Amino acid sequence: MGSISERDWKYLRSIKDDLLATLCAHINRQAQEILQRPHVAEAEKYRQLYRHMEASDQIVAECFDDWRRSTMWITVRILAGHGLLQSEHIRHLTEGAQALVADCELPESRGVG
Numbered sequence: 001m002g003s004i005s006e007r008d009w010k011y012l013r014s015i016k017d018d019l020l021a022t023l024c025a026h027i028n029r030q031a032q033e034i035l036q037r038p039h040v041a042e043a044e045k046y047r048q049l050y051r052h053m054e055a056s057d058q059i060v061a062e063c064f065d066d067w068r069r070s071t072m073w074i075t076v077r078i079l080a081g082h083g084l085l086q087s088e089h090i091r092h093l094t095e096g097a098q099a100l101v102a103d104c105e106l107p108e109s110r111g112v113g
Helices: 006-035 042-064 069-081 095-103
Strands: none
Touching (some): 006 042, 006 069
16 A cells, blocks of 8 residues: 555644544543443443453554554554544545545444544
8 A cells, every 4th residue: 555645644643642632531431431320230330341441452552552654554544443533634634545534434333422
C-alpha cells in the first residue's frame, strides 16, 4: 500500500494524544456504568469490569501501540473502525487517506460516541 503522506503522518501524530484521551474517556464511562448497575451483585460487577478492562486494553493496544509511519495505513483503518476518527479529523487528511477511511467498515457498536 505504500507509505502514508508526510502531511497525514504529521497530522495524525498531532492528534494522537487527543484520540487516546477520547478513547480512555469512553472506556471510563463504560466502567462507571458497570459499577453503577443497581441490581447486580458486587462480585458480578467485578467480573464485568475485569472483562471490560481486558477488552479495552486490547483496543488501546491495537490503536496506539504501533505508531510508525510505515504501518499508519493499518492504524488509520483501525482508528476509523473504532470510531475514533471523526469527520473533523478526516477533513484534515489528504484525499488518499480520506478514501481509505471511507472504505472502512464503521460499525456503530464499536464506536466511542
